[in-house]
Amino acid sequence: MRALVAGLALAMLTLSCARENDFPSTPTPAPSALRIGNGADPGTLDPGLARSSAEEQILINLFEGLVEYDVSGSELKPALAESWTADPECRRFVFILRRDGRWSNGDPVTAHDFVYSWRRVLDPRTGSPQAYMLYRIRNAQALHGGRPGIRGEDLGIRALDDYRLEVDLTGPTCHFPRMLANSVCRPVHRRTVEQWREQWTQPEHMVSNGPFTLASWRPADRVVLVRNPSYRGADQVSLEEAVYLLTNDPNTILNLYEAGELDTMVTGHLPLPHIPRLRELPDYRSGPFLATYFYTVNVSRPPLNDLRVRRALSLALDREAICTQLLRSGQSPAYFLTSSDFQGAYPRPRIEGRNLELARSLLADAGYPGGENLRLHLLFNSNSLQASIAQAIQGQWQGAFPAAQVNLVNQELKVYLDALHRRDFDLARRVWAADYDDPSAFLEIMTSSSENNASQWKSPAFDRLIEEAGASADPAQRMERLARAEAAMLAELPIIPIYSLVTFFLTKPYVRGWEDHPLDRHPLKYVRLER
Amino acid sequence: MIGFILRRLAVTAPLVVAVLVGTFLLVRLAPGDPLSGERNLPPEIRRALEQYYGLDQSLDRQLLHYLNRVARGDLGPSYRYRDRTVNQVIREGLPVSAQLGLLAYAVALVLGLLAGVMSATRPSSLRAKLILSFATLGISVPSFVSGPILILIFSFVFYLLPPAGWGEWRHLVLPVVTLSGVYVAYIAKLVKSGLSEVMQADFIRTVRSAGVPENRVLWKFGLRSAILPAVTFSGPAIAFLVTGTVVVEQIFAIPGLGHFFVEAATNRDYTLLTGIAIFVSAAVMLMNLVVDVAAAVIDPRVRIRTG
Numbered sequence: 155m156r157a158l159v160a161g162l163a164l165a166m167l168t169l170s171c172a173r174e175n176d177f178p179s180t181p182t183p184a185p186s187a188l189r190i191g192n193g194a195d196p197g198t199l200d201p202g203l204a205r206s207s208a209e210e211q212i213l214i215n216l217f218e219g220l221v222e223y224d225v226s227g228s229e230l231k232p233a234l235a236e237s238w239t240a241d242p243e244c245r246r247f248v249f250i251l252r253r254d255g256r257w258s259n260g261d262p263v264t265a266h267d268f269v270y271s272w273r274r275v276l277d278p279r280t281g282s283p284q285a286y287m288l289y290r291i292r293n294a295q296a297l298h299g300g301r302p303g304i305r306g307e308d309l310g311i312r313a314l315d316d317y318r319l320e321v322d323l324t325g326p327t328c329h330f331p332r333m334l335a336n337s338v339c340r341p342v343h344r345r346t347v348e349q350w351r352e353q354w355t356q357p358e359h360m361v362s363n364g365p366f367t368l369a370s371w372r373p374a375d376r377v378v379l380v381r382n383p384s385y386r387g388a389d390q391v392s393l394e395e396a397v398y399l400l401t402n403d404p405n406t407i408l409n410l411y412e413a414g415e416l417d418t419m420v421t422g423h424l425p426l427p428h429i430p431r432l433r434e435l436p437d438y439r440s441g442p443f444l445a446t447y448f449y450t451v452n453v454s455r456p457p458l459n460d461l462r463v464r465r466a467l468s469l470a471l472d473r474e475a476i477c478t479q480l481l482r483s484g485q486s487p488a489y490f491l492t493s494s495d496f497q498g499a500y501p502r503p504r505i506e507g508r509n510l511e512l513a514r515s516l517l518a519d520a521g522y523p524g525g526e527n528l529r530l531h532l533l534f535n536s537n538s539l540q541a542s543i544a545q546a547i548q549g550q551w552q553g554a555f556p557a558a559q560v561n562l563v564n565q566e567l568k569v570y571l572d573a574l575h576r577r578d579f580d581l582a583r584r585v586w587a588a589d590y591d592d593p594s595a596f597l598e599i600m601t602s603s604s605e606n607n608a609s610q611w612k613s614p615a616f617d618r619l620i621e622e623a624g625a626s627a628d629p630a631q632r633m634e635r636l637a638r639a640e641a642a643m644l645a646e647l648p649i650i651p652i653y654s655l656v657t658f659f660l661t662k663p664y665v666r667g668w669e670d671h672p673l674d675r676h677p678l679k680y681v682r683l684e685r
Numbered sequence: 686m687i688g689f690i691l692r693r694l695a696v697t698a699p700l701v702v703a704v705l706v707g708t709f710l711l712v713r714l715a716p717g718d719p720l721s722g723e724r725n726l727p728p729e730i731r732r733a734l735e736q737y738y739g740l741d742q743s744l745d746r747q748l749l750h751y752l753n754r755v756a757r758g759d760l761g762p763s764y765r766y767r768d769r770t771v772n773q774v775i776r777e778g779l780p781v782s783a784q785l786g787l788l789a790y791a792v793a794l795v796l797g798l799l800a801g802v803m804s805a806t807r808p809s810s811l812r813a814k815l816i817l818s819f820a821t822l823g824i825s826v827p828s829f830v831s832g833p834i835l836i837l838i839f840s841f842v843f844y845l846l847p848p849a850g851w852g853e854w855r856h857l858v859l860p861v862v863t864l865s866g867v868y869v870a871y872i873a874k875l876v877k878s879g880l881s882e883v884m885q886a887d888f889i890r891t892v893r894s895a896g897v898p899e900n901r902v903l904w905k906f907g908l909r910s911a912i913l914p915a916v917t918f919s920g921p922a923i924a925f926l927v928t929g930t931v932v933v934e935q936i937f938a939i940p941g942l943g944h945f946f947v948e949a950a951t952n953r954d955y956t957l958l959t960g961i962a963i964f965v966s967a968a969v970m971l972m973n974l975v976v977d978v979a980a981a982v983i984d985p986r987v988r989i990r991t992g
Contacts, residue, residue: 195948197765197766197767197768198766198767198768199768200767200768203767203768205722205724278729278730278732278733279733279737280733281730281733281734281737282730283722283724283726283730283734285727285730286727286730295729298729298730299729300729300732300733352762352767352768352769352770353768355768356768372777372940373766373769373774373777373940373945374778374938374940374944374945374948375850375851375852375938375940376852399850399938400940401849401850401938403935403938406848406849406936406938409836409840409841409848409849410847410848410849410850410938412841413840413841413844413847413848415847415848415849415850566717566951567717567951568715568716568717568718568721568951568952568953569716569717571717571721571722571723572716572717572718572721575721575725585723605725605726605727605728606724606725608725
């Protein structure tokens with residue numbers, strides 16, 4: 155009996171605790187709040203340390219940089235920079251800052267904030283995983299690599315006065331402003347960072363300059379942002395509050411959405427088997443996404459060191475079938491690494507489409523008639539989508555070359571990454587999403603020095619073309635050089651492109667201003683709720 | 686009694702250190718590393734991060750450094766949550782798991798006791814058979830099956846409760862029911878078998894013959910002895926419930942310790958994983974001690990046996 159009473163007392167106590175404290179850091183969202191499925195849990199809210207798109211989604215609303223994309227991602231617009239000028243060679247930029255930029259504590263945002271923030275990102279002690287985004291700046295890579303004799307003052311960035319920022323680059327880079335929309339390039343408040351160190355991103359300490367401020371943050375649960383009244387354009391921001399729910403399970407996200415607990419979500423977090431049903435809903439939204447799914451080929455290993463084998467494998471693929479029968483979310487077959495032609499500005503090259511006859515004859519020439527003695531391992535990480543795609547590819551190759559042995563190697567994500575980075579694979583699945591809307595955001599991963607080039611393919615000609623494109627001040631000439639580089643790379647097939655990704659998500663009809671965006675960014679300052 | 690507690694504590698402390706060293710070495714043996722990601726880090730960035738986390742040192746130096754830190758109550762910085770220390774993550778996750786776990790345990794205790802007593806007093810009645818059938822169902826159906834079924838019924842057929850999340854009382858209902866299901870069944874079974882045996886014992890016959898009313902015989906004399914197995918079971922059960930239940934927290938997207946433990950394992954967050962492992966093992970050992978003390982208080986025979 156005593157145990158029964160104790161049990162009941164325990165239950166009452168726990169319930170009363172729940173009611174009294176009422177989950178202090180997770181208040182119920184206001185009816186005017188937008189509830190967003192963020193797809194993943196941010197590991198940090200420090201723009202200098204951000205690494206994932208889950209972090210980027212939130213940070214672009216907390217911090218404002220020099221430039222930003224418009225709501226649909228089609229146009230780059232001035233943000234804190236009122237305007238900018240470049241010398242004819244695009245080696246030196248001067249950004250003129252707005253005078254009404256304010257930190258949430260009332261301090262003005264000045265050019266000095268950018269000097270401090272960019273030096274901080276490039277200081278090796280900060281450990282910024284995306285510091286490479288600033289490598290175009292003179293001495294940036296040397297500073298970040300800890301080269302002796304290079305100090306923060308040597309970095310090619312200078313505050314000419316409070317509102318003029320001069321940036322010197324390593325070479326002509328006319329698309330430099332495009333590279334500055336990412337959160338790693340956004341300023342942080344020096345005094346706050348220095349006073350609170352790692353803890354400065356806690357809601358009680360954070361000082362930010364974007365349209366929203368951080369109200370609360372509980373890992374694995376939610377991040378709550380509220381409108382920043384001291385933001386320069388606060389009167390044009392309609393949304394009062396945004397709640398990012400941080401669950402990463404696609405089934406949970408769909409459940410929450412269907413139960414009316416979510417208003418919208420970021421892209422790519424819907425369970426694959428539900429897509430055909432969801433596509434019929436008016437809430438379903440989809441659009442182009444600057445990301446490509448491909449298999450990277452380890453060209454240092456036989457039989458894949460033979461170009462004929464690589465070509466045969468690519469020619470035997472039915473990419474159309476993978477997109478329309480397996481993925482079914484509007485993805486398109488990829489015959490290139492760059493997933494877009496950038497509104498026609500980029501003369502994108504492409505590889506040959508399906509040709510089984512040619513594939514078989516190439517393989518026979520290489521000494522594997524009908525796939526005889528051909529043994530391949532497809533490496534991917536444990537995930538139903540990756541497994542389905544790998545199985546489809548395995549089926550297509552075995553169908554085309556019946557004697558070939560295509561084995562699937564399914565590994566847990568970290569084990570897969572380990573194998574990939576140790577170059578211990580034949581073919582490994584990859585996805586590359588561009589950091590900014592330019593072909594170079596794709597192509598630069600294939601240079602000899604890129605740590606993301608897992609294929610072991612190194613081509614001085616390709617490197618030179620990429621370098622020459624960077625050095626070109628004429629946009630058309632630059633695009634033409636990039637296209638030549640891509641064509642040269644595709645001719646050797648160190649990667650086998652599979653498909654171009656699309657954004658896909660659900661959004662309630664009363665949410666306005668949450669648009670398809672090729673970089674999957676959703677600035678909240680454009681969002682209105684029309685319930 | 687104090688000597689008994691001290692002796693037990695003396696055994697517990699080295700065990701916690703053994704768990705610490707074991708976990709520390711095991712997580713480092715696992716392939717993959719905490720710094721790897723879909724995008725490979727440039728070598729200079731990797732070097733800087735390795736230095737920041739002390740990964741550039743030899744394993745024995747890392748272990749010594751870690752032991753030294755833990756001795757001061759500092760479980761180190763998290764790799765997954767770069768703006769937080771492991772202590773902070775545990776501080777944030779523990780109240781969530783504790784709330785869920787204690788509530789689930791309280792529900793399980795009340796329902797389990799009632800069910801156990803009912804099925805023990807009238808073993809052949811239809812009600813007792815029904816209760817025992819439910820208990821068997823509760824034990825056999827894992828929470829990754831019962832959880833989604835409850836979501837389907839209560840969130841999508843009746844639209845009564847949210848399918849996931851945390852923050853309001855309505856978020857508690859489904860996970861508590863899912864979590865308590867298994868424990869209701871265990872407690873009911875333990876109480877039932879204990880009670881059936883005790884009610885046949887000589888001292889109960891003596892009490893009955895003294896004219897004590899049957900209700901009092903059952904609740905005061907019978908249950909007091911019959912509940913011991915349930916109390917012993919409760920110690921580790923509470924410890925596990927309070928320190929996070931991995932499956933239920935995943936299903937219902939609850940930001941508790943169990944969730945962070947899985948996140949730490951998949952991300953190879955060495956410090957977070959080791960930190961939670963140490964914390965949970967210390968909690969389990971402590972609860973076992975509490976249970977032993979409680980058993981001695983409830984039943985004098987235990988006191989005599991353990992001396």
